[in-house]
Amino acid sequence: MKWNQKVRDLSVETVSLSFVVLFVYAATSKLWDFQQFRVQLGQSPILTAYADGVAWMVPGVEYLLALLLLFTRSRLVAFYGSFALMVMFTTYIVLVLHFSDYIPCSCGGVLEDLGWTEHIVFNLFFVILAVIAIVQLETPPTLKTSVS
Amino acid sequence: MKKGNTAVKLLGTSSLGMGLVILLFLASEQQVHRNNAFTRRYPPHPVIKQYDLDIGYNSYYIAGFDNDLLYLGNRTAPWHLLQIHLGTQDTTHIRMEPIDKELRYRSLQTKVLPPYFFVMDGTIPFILRGQTKDWKAHTWLEGHAYFTKALPIDSDRVFIRTISANTQKSTLGLIEKNDRFQIHLDTTLLETQIDGIFDVDGTMVLSKEGSTIGYVYYYRNQYMTMNLEMKNLTRKRTIDTVQTAQISPAEKNKRGQVTLKSPPLFINKSAYMSQNLLLIASDRLGKNESEKMLEKATIIDVYHYGKGTYEFSFYLYHIKEHKAREFAVHRGHLIALIDTQVSVYQTREPFFNEPLSNTIASDQK
Numbered sequence: 335m336k337w338n339q340k341v342r343d344l345s346v347e348t349v350s351l352s353f354v355v356l357f358v359y360a361a362t363s364k365l366w367d368f369q370q371f372r373v374q375l376g377q378s379p380i381l382t383a384y385a386d387g388v389a390w391m392v393p394g395v396e397y398l399l400a401l402l403l404l405f406t407r408s409r410l411v412a413f414y415g416s417f418a419l420m421v422m423f424t425t426y427i428v429l430v431l432h433f434s435d436y437i438p439c440s441c442g443g444v445l446e447d448l449g450w451t452e453h454i455v456f457n458l459f460f461v462i463l464a465v466i467a468i469v470q471l472e473t474p475p476t477l478k479t480s481v482s
Numbered sequence: 483m484k485k486g487n488t489a490v491k492l493l494g495t496s497s498l499g500m501g502l503v504i505l506l507f508l509a510s511e512q513q514v515h516r517n518n519a520f521t522r523r524y525p526p527h528p529v530i531k532q533y534d535l536d537i538g539y540n541s542y543y544i545a546g547f548d549n550d551l552l553y554l555g556n557r558t559a560p561w562h563l564l565q566i567h568l569g570t571q572d573t574t575h576i577r578m579e580p581i582d583k584e585l586r587y588r589s590l591q592t593k594v595l596p597p598y599f600f601v602m603d604g605t606i607p608f609i610l611r612g613q614t615k616d617w618k619a620h621t622w623l624e625g626h627a628y629f630t631k632a633l634p635i636d637s638d639r640v641f642i643r644t645i646s647a648n649t650q651k652s653t654l655g656l657i658e659k660n661d662r663f664q665i666h667l668d669t670t671l672l673e674t675q676i677d678g679i680f681d682v683d684g685t686m687v688l689s690k691e692g693s694t695i696g697y698v699y700y701y702r703n704q705y706m707t708m709n710l711e712m713k714n715l716t717r718k719r720t721i722d723t724v725q726t727a728q729i730s731p732a733e734k735n736k737r738g739q740v741t742l743k744s745p746p747l748f749i750n751k752s753a754y755m756s757q758n759l760l761l762i763a764s765d766r767l768g769k770n771e772s773e774k775m776l777e778k779a780t781i782i783d784v785y786h787y788g789k790g791t792y793e794f795s796f797y798l799y800h801i802k803e804h805k806a807r808e809f810a811v812h813r814g815h816l817i818a819l820i821d822t823q824v825s826v827y828q829t830r831e832p833f834f835n836e837p838l839s840n841t842i843a844s845d846q847k
Binding site: 358372380381384385386413414417419421422425426429433465466470472473 | 487488491492495496498499500502503504506509510519641770
């Protein structure tokens with residue numbers, strides 16, 4: 335049990351840390367070249383009409399989630415938030431790929447080199463990480479769980 | 483129990499997230515296509531440059547097409563035509579000839595509409611017509627009606643803009659020749675906002691394939707389309723937001739001339755119609771567009787005139803700081819006249835290949 339507990343804590347810790355790194359990096363790189371980011375959003379076939387609002391909201395939410403992930407108390411809520419955000423990003427990509435009039439140029443930073451399909455895989459990986467963390471946190475530590 | 487609870491929560495969160503994005507997508511589609519939110523969309527490469535051809539002079543204008551042949555008229559050499567094969571880039575010089583050697587003229591304009599060509603001067607006024615096989619221009623119309631703009635739409639019909647004797651305002655009309663001439667003016671088409679002359683100025687357009695003619699105002703976000711009988715009028719708006727012409731005509735001077743006090747605000751600088759698309763050149767900036775771009779290119783907005791929707795935009799790049807002064811679309815090519823060059827682009831699917839929505843209107847007798 336003690337050992338299990340440790341593994342559990344460590345895995346949750348690792349997952350939240352990787353989310354923090356991801357979000358802080360993503361948000362910072364957006365704000366770094368904010369003008370460019372807003373123009374890109376404006377040219378995205380889905381967000382054209384809301385580029386102004388969304389341009390501020392996305393990095394804002396990313397920073398907020400990163401902050402919440404750092405504290406044990408707010409971690410569970412933050413994971414639900416991260417999960418929702420990653421699902422939204424993934425939905426966005428799927429919509430762009432299959433339903434929009436054209437496919438815009440992709441994200442900035444290191445992800446620039448990712449194709450859209452790789453991007454979906456990347457996102458889904460983080461979605462799965464979030465699910466794992468949530469399940470871990472939702473399961474009371476005192477309960478005996480058999481590893482399946 | 484607990485496990486199930488978590489699963490429900492996860493499912494709820496994910497469907498909420500997906501629903502939100504899908505809603506955003508649908509709303510954005512709606513707004514960009516129909517609500518005239520002045521926001522452009524630039525899909526990647528709807529046109530691809532094929533070549534620039536130097537034609538030596540900047541006085542050429544687009545006179546028309548015949549299959550793969552492009553005809554350029556010349557303002558300073560009015561009886562001269564330059565024929566360019568768009569595929570092979572072969573150029574041929576053509577000399578048109580009026581049958582009436584004594585013909586007096588002030589400003590000639592040539593339009594090629596195979597198998598005919600028209601040579602027009604609205605200030606004399608006359609319209610000559612000839613066949614492209616021998617380039618001899620016979621008198622078609624003489625006297626009858628002065629006109630300020632004219633666009634031949636088929637062998638016997640010319641779409642004109644003239645000053646109405648009754649209203650003293652600009653009006654659109656049709657000159658038709660069956661066994662005799664008929665001139666039909668419709669003074670309700672152009673809607674006066676300021677003086678009825680300057681403020682209604684604009685570009686005449688024709689889509690042969692779509693059997694549609696149209697008029698695009700220079701100074702307001704509006705265009706209209708009609709069939710070749712000037713019936714079935716529909717008025718549509720462009721993505722721009724300027725609804726009222728922003729021009730200030732001064733009082734008439736001693737010679738009865740009216741000039742503009744300040745430079746007018748051009749909304750639709752020029753336009754061209756092809757198949758079911760209306761292309762409008764604009765240098766007005768929308769949301770999220772950089773001003774620097776206008777130093778490098780002209781923006782072309784593409785509309786589906788039948789549906790009245792905005793489709794997409796693309797850049798027509800300058801050549802050495804010279805803007806495109808005229809452009810046209812014909813059979814998979816986009817042609818732009820820039821300084822002494824002809825720029826030829828290839829138009830790409832799926833942007834330019836939509837089938838005609840209203841099947842070629844039943845033959846006009």
